[in-house]
Amino acid sequence: MLKLYNTLTKKTQPFKPLHEKRVSLYTCGPTVYSFAHLGNLKTYLFEDILKRVLIYHGYQVKHVMNITDVGHLTSNADSGVDKIEQEALTEQKSAWEIAEFYSQAFFNDLKQLNVIFPKIIAKATDYIPEDLELIKELERQGYTYRTSDGIYFDTSKLKDYGKLTGMNFEQLNKLLKAGARVEFSPEKKHLTDFALWKFSPTSGPKRQMEWSSPWGVGFPGWHLECAVINLKFLAGAFQRGKLIPKKAQTIDLHCGGVDHIPIHHTNEIAEVEAVTKKKFVNFWLHGAFLVVKEGRMGKSEGNAVLLTDLIKKGFHPLSYRYLVLTAHYRTPLEFSWESLKASEESLKNIFDFIYDCLWWQTKYQSEKPQNNLLPLNQIHKKWLEALDDDLNTPQALAAFWELINSYYQIRKNPQLKNKINFKAVYQTALEFDKVFGLKLNKITLPKIDSHLKQLITEREQARQQQQWNKADQLRKEIDKLGYLIEDTADGPKIITKEIYRNY
Ligand SMILES: [Zn+2]
Structure with a gap:
């Protein structure tokens, strides 16, 4: 309630x-x-x-x-x-x-x-x-x-x-x-x-x-x-x-x-x-107010920072939304560029998690998932109880991080990774985002066309044949197309470079 x-x-x-x-x-x-x-x-x-x-x-x-x-x-x-x-x-x-x-x-x-x-x-x-x-x-x-x-x-x-x-x-x-x-x-x-x-x-x-x-x-x-x-x-x-x-x-x-x-x-x-x-x-x-070291942030105090200032410095506007979520609404929140930077890092890690979940879902989707690998219901309950407790967003975020951390723990385990119910994890995250509002549903996998696919395959072959120069050359070509390649134990993971900026 x-x-x-x-x-x-x-x-x-x-x-x-x-x-x-x-x-x-x-x-x-x-x-x-x-x-x-x-x-x-x-x-x-x-x-x-x-x-x-x-x-x-x-x-x-x-x-x-x-x-x-x-x-x-x-x-x-x-x-x-x-x-x-x-x-x-x-x-x-x-x-x-x-x-x-x-x-x-x-x-x-x-x-x-x-x-x-x-x-x-x-x-x-x-x-x-x-x-x-x-x-x-x-x-x-x-x-x-x-x-x-x-x-x-x-x-x-x-x-x-x-x-x-x-x-x-x-x-x-x-x-x-x-x-x-x-x-x-x-x-x-x-x-x-x-x-x-x-x-x-x-x-x-x-x-x-x-x-x-x-x-x-x-x-x-x-x-x-x-x-x-x-x-x-x-x-x-x-x-x-x-x-x-x-x-x-x-x-x-x-x-x-x-x-x-x-x-x-x-x-x-x-x-x-x-x-x-x-x-x-x-x-x-x-x-409660947003404060800076010297006191309240305000126009008359002459220390007002605008959302456009933050965007001009290269921050994603939602990193400010994330920062606000980290404090209870009745507690004054201290603003600093360092705390904003930390929020942006957390936000990027959340984006990466969503992306990771989507990416590996395509690889393992044929496997029979085990629903009980991650305590999804329990985490969801914690999340909702936190919000119901006078909108305790820091606690609700903690529940989200519990979801993310337990997901990686299992995803990185070679015996268990292909048994994760990726879809259920992803949906739980989107459920949380109905309140957090971080636009996580906008994160999608890149469309890999035949040209890109060919470059990836050639690079994999070059790596297998230990032709490091060629592999590096191909990575640069892929980079020019706007994609990053992350080599994992399960093969290459392709990430759109614009993932943090695209929405
Ligand atoms: Zn009024």
């Missing part, structure tokens, strides 16, 4: 969706004002593993993700400027162009990392009418107040505000006051209050993204979009554009990075639960 650590209850609990086989999953998407760095991508990878485990268990997952293309300010205290508008000025492009460009770059990263795309990807700017509906409802229920720069949510009105953080309203406000490094608007009634609607600034450069509203021209606050997109696509609370709070259903899972807990997710909960009077989300899951 799948157990997950729930930030809301601070406990690891058996996961049960509200509807037997259907799971609603919301993941907070990127703010598209720059390229996502490896730290951002770590969160999307953890969420992908979660989704794949759910699918493995036979659930139909309705996954929704937003794209923040408006309203995310440079300061969490509702001051500062809109990150996208700021970038538009810097790059001398329109805010819409900026959002579109970085959205595409982000999708490209996800593709390279073999992340399964959400069923619905919702851009914040596409749901402004729904935002206004939610603010109107909050206003009707008495949760809002107006300042000179916007409409704010009064967090003192919600009795369990802050519950995701494990702190209450007073404790949170005290904490914010003690650690206030940013300027809080003096018109805010409480430090925890947050903007639902910000008015377009009256001075400085004119905003490109702005909409009229009953309160004045402006734009939505960052937390509002996630609340609205959840209410619309997962909770089913909008009907023909109208918000019907009592229709709202609780959502099974909501994820993001740990940095979202105190403000963004806390405020999403406030917005939704204030109007629906119902539990917004059952399970909240949060991924």
Whole structure:
């Protein structure tokens, strides 16, 4: 049974969706004002593993993700400027162009990392009418107040505000006051209050993204979009554009990075639960940061590494996926080029194993395999138990390595090698890859044409006749065609040189 650590209850609990086989999953998407760095991508990878485990268990997952293309300010205290508008000025492009460009770059990263795309990807700017509906409802229920720069949510009105953080309203406000490094608007009634609607600034450069509203021209606050997109696509609370709070259903899972807990997710909960009077989300899951020696990896820390940086250095993008798998999602993962190198080595060894399995299967396929040579069921059980234990991917990888090591032990034994059930080993590996997502099913044997076949045969003959120069010459010719030859006790093994790059 799948157990997950729930930030809301601070406990690891058996996961049960509200509807037997259907799971609603919301993941907070990127703010598209720059390229996502490896730290951002770590969160999307953890969420992908979660989704794949759910699918493995036979659930139909309705996954929704937003794209923040408006309203995310440079300061969490509702001051500062809109990150996208700021970038538009810097790059001398329109805010819409900026959002579109970085959205595409982000999708490209996800593709390279073999992340399964959400069923619905919702851009914040596409749901402004729904935002206004939610603010109107909050206003009707008495949760809002107006300042000179916007409409704010009064967090003192919600009795369990802050519950995701494990702190209450007073404790949170005290904490914010003690650690206030940013300027809080003096018109805010409480430090925890947050903007639902910000008015377009009256001075400085004119905003490109702005909409009229009953309160004045402006734009939505960052937390509002996630609340609205959840209410619309997962909770089913909008009907023909109208918000019907009592229709709202609780959502099974909501994820993001740990940095979202105190403000963004806390405020999403406030917005939704204030109007629906119902539990917004059952399970909240949060991924830990990617760190470097000096601390957290981030754009503002100036140490951000992009997926494209890694590819430019010659790394396979999936080596980063592998690196993320080596740590539990709730443990901060330290990034270094050495650890990435080690991950790439492991990934290559896995590719080699799959290839080895396919190659020798063709040689021994006529033999009667013995199913009990490798403890496949036992290893599979270990693998699944690890994943069910709050997505323990390092343990699950250990089970995979147990499979690989026991396979080689037998494959290298002259008495046993032709009794291996290669097909079953291969299929078990592919089964594991349904969750790991390392694209192992893309590894195939090369097509050996008659010319190549002839070269291989001639080389074998030359070797048998100890004509080493000729054999070496032929190896070079084979190499030019893009193949490596590995001489084994069972004859030559041909490997496509592009095996690590071909997909
Ligand atoms: Zn969000």
